[in-house]
Every structure is written in C-alpha cells, then in structure tokens.
Amino acid sequence: MLRGERRMGELALIESIRLASAARTMGRVRLGIGDDCAILRPPSGHEVLVTTDFCLEGRHFRRDWHTAESAGHRCIARGLSDLAAMGAKPLAAFLSLALPTGTERKWVNGFFRGLRGLADQFAVPLAGGDTAQSPSEHILADIVLVGSVLAGKALRRSGARSGDLLYVTGSLGGSAAELTSLHVGTGSNQGEEHPQNFPAPRLAVGAALLRRGLATACIDVSDGLSSDLKHLCEASGVSVEVELAKVPIHPLAEGRIELALHGGEDYELLFAARPGAAVPRRIAGVAVTQIGTFVERGRTLMVKVDERGRRTRLDAGGWEHRIG
Ligand SMILES: [Mg+2]
Incomplete structure (x- = not known):
C-alpha cells in the first residue's frame, strides 16, 4: 500500500478515535489524544485498575455474524465487565486497531459507533490508541480499560468463606x-x-x-x-x-x-x-x-x-x- 494511502487511512482512523473520545470526561482525563501519552487523574484516595482484552476477527467476532456495531460494543463490554466485577469505576479506554487492506469505511464507522455507544453510557472517554495495517485479512483489536476504586476496597475473587x-x-x-x-x-x-x-x-x-x-x-x-x-x-x-x-x-x-x-x-x-x-x-x-x-x-x-x-x-x- 502506498505510504500516502496508509497515512490518509490512519488520519481518518485517528479522527474516528478523536470523535469517539468526545464523551464526557468528567475531568478524569487531563490529556487525551494529541500528545505522546494520555494523562489520567484518578480520584484522590483511589487505586488504578487495568484490564486488557483482544478482540480478534474469527476468534471473538465474525463479520458475517456480528454487525460492525456489535463488534465495537462487544470489544469494550468485556473490559467494562471486568471493572464491574471489582466494583471499579471506569476512567478511560485505549484501543489499538489493525485493519486489513480494503476494510470498508462503513464497517469502521459502525465499529466506532458501537464502541462509543456503550462507552458513552458509562461516560468512558477513549483516551488514546494506535492504528496499523493488519498483516492478515483479519481485523485485530486490543483494548485497555482503566478504572479506579477506593484504595483497598476493590472486590476480589478471594474473599468467599464457608457458609456464604x-x-x-x-x-x-x-x-x-x-x-x-x-x-x-x-x-x-x-x-x-x-x-x-x-x-x-x-x-x-x-x-x-x-x-x-x-x-x-x-x-x-x-x-x-x-x-x-x-x-x-x-x-x-x-x-x-x-x-x-x-x-x-x-x-x-x-x-x-x-x-x-x-x-x-x-x-x-x-x-x-x-x-x-x-x-x-x-x-x-x-x-x-x-x-x-x-x-x-x-x-x-x-x-x-x-x-x-x-x-x-x-x-x-x-x-x-x-x-x-
Ligand atoms: Mg473477568
């Protein structure tokens, strides 16, 4: 693929991520997309929780079974559920996305619509990400969810006792x-x-x-x-x-x-x-x-x-x- 095409594709994608991050940030993301790193500000007295998930075409979704909106929704749902299990409040999401040559713009828009729809429900800003050309014919996504919880209070798997x-x-x-x-x-x-x-x-x-x-x-x-x-x-x-x-x-x-x-x-x-x-x-x-x-x-x-x-x-x- 020509470098110019690739750059145009990337710019359009970054723009999509930028739009997707237009969710209310509640002041928790001091700096989102636009610098080398995002800067997060967890509420004082909170600990930061991080979870990461692959969302791979052919493994976690199929373009002939799941709509683009569904793939985007499912991509962020898994990490949000992990935060829920620990009683955490989401702070921000980060998405890395590799698209095969010729992926329809319509699919990408739908994916972001689905992802943003669920992110907005919980006011989770997409605070960064990366894009690349997929080395295969598959769409590959990796998402990171960051949340916070009052220090020492996170729900854990390890506290159940006999009689509970x-x-x-x-x-x-x-x-x-x-x-x-x-x-x-x-x-x-x-x-x-x-x-x-x-x-x-x-x-x-x-x-x-x-x-x-x-x-x-x-x-x-x-x-x-x-x-x-x-x-x-x-x-x-x-x-x-x-x-x-x-x-x-x-x-x-x-x-x-x-x-x-x-x-x-x-x-x-x-x-x-x-x-x-x-x-x-x-x-x-x-x-x-x-x-x-x-x-x-x-x-x-x-x-x-x-x-x-x-x-x-x-x-x-x-x-x-x-x-x-
Ligand atoms: Mg889990």
Whole structure:
C-alpha cells in the first residue's frame, strides 16, 4: 500500500478515535489524544485498575455474524465487565486497531459507533490508541480499560468463606443461545434481547455491592458460570453447591440449563455474601438471585443439586466460542 494511502487511512482512523473520545470526561482525563501519552487523574484516595482484552476477527467476532456495531460494543463490554466485577469505576479506554487492506469505511464507522455507544453510557472517554495495517485479512483489536476504586476496597475473587451464599445477577445462557442461532443462521436483529450482540456490563451493580459492603467475593461471568465459579472457589479456598432449580435461565436459552451453566459471555456478576447480609432482590434495577451456598471441603469441589436433592459434580465446562 502506498505510504500516502496508509497515512490518509490512519488520519481518518485517528479522527474516528478523536470523535469517539468526545464523551464526557468528567475531568478524569487531563490529556487525551494529541500528545505522546494520555494523562489520567484518578480520584484522590483511589487505586488504578487495568484490564486488557483482544478482540480478534474469527476468534471473538465474525463479520458475517456480528454487525460492525456489535463488534465495537462487544470489544469494550468485556473490559467494562471486568471493572464491574471489582466494583471499579471506569476512567478511560485505549484501543489499538489493525485493519486489513480494503476494510470498508462503513464497517469502521459502525465499529466506532458501537464502541462509543456503550462507552458513552458509562461516560468512558477513549483516551488514546494506535492504528496499523493488519498483516492478515483479519481485523485485530486490543483494548485497555482503566478504572479506579477506593484504595483497598476493590472486590476480589478471594474473599468467599464457608457458609456464604452464592448470588448471580440477571440471567444466564442468553449469549450462548444467541450465538448458536447466529451460527445456524436464525439470528435476527429484530427484538430487544441481544445478550450476545449487545451485552450489558453490570457496572452499577458492582459499584453498589462495593458501596454497601455486601459482597465477600465477586467475579464476572465471561467464560461461563461453571468456569468462573471455579476461579472464585479456588481463589477463596472453598467448595460450592449450586441448586439447579434456582439458576435463572435467559428466555433465549429456555429449557437449556447446560447453556446457563456453561455458556459464556453473559457478563453477569457472580458474588458471595455472608448469610446474614441483607442482599436485595434487585440491585441497580437488575435482578439478583441466590443460587447456591459455599461449603467447606478438603479441596475445591463444585456440586450441582437437582430438584430431588441429588448431588452430582459440576465440572467447569466453559463455553468454547465456536466462532472460528
Ligand atoms: Mg473477568
């Protein structure tokens, strides 16, 4: 590609990022795009949290399944969900994007529209980034989310104790169900429910859990309930019993408990709370359901309990994203 073309492409992209960063910055970004580095100003007494995610075409999204808006939304949703899981407030996002030769301008605009749409919901400025020509035919993105939380107060995976109750926000399995229907070509942009295309990170819930001191441990459901619950149990050194009848299944996954247990990318929060904690049924407008109990065991074990009280092992199944 000619250098001039490349430069023009880059300038247009940087302009897109600049426009995308027009979100309210709330004074947390002292200096955004336009110098060698961004300068962030976390609220005083806060610690800075950083999370980074790949968003690779053919692995995390497909241009024939996901719209450009969906790819942009999903790109930033994952990091926002990680911040939510620790009770953090987002400060800024940074995006590096490599585009193959000939990527349609329309796609790039749509991607930024999707990304900005979710970023604006939480007033997250895009405070920097880089662009390059992709060395392959795939779109490659890498996003960094920076957040902050009152020093020493971040929700962690490691605080659950035997006797604590296990809660989940929202419902599970919807994202995997929608992905399955995209796969078989029955996906549709009609209707309101798009947990796969447009997941909703639970930042307000995470912040409320932290503020009210309700959770002893927390993690977000990115790989699937069984996988993420295992991470929480291992970090906390406890075992858990999950009551299957209590697990809230997303309407798109109705009757498919396996998707609720092992489907990923729901971006709900799983948390532990002391049995005496006054956990409301809704937090920040999102349903909260108690689905299990943490128990003491020699080594971490997850058990599922069916309606008749029969106990069987719950193995971390993890949703293999059948995108590539
Ligand atoms: Mg996570």
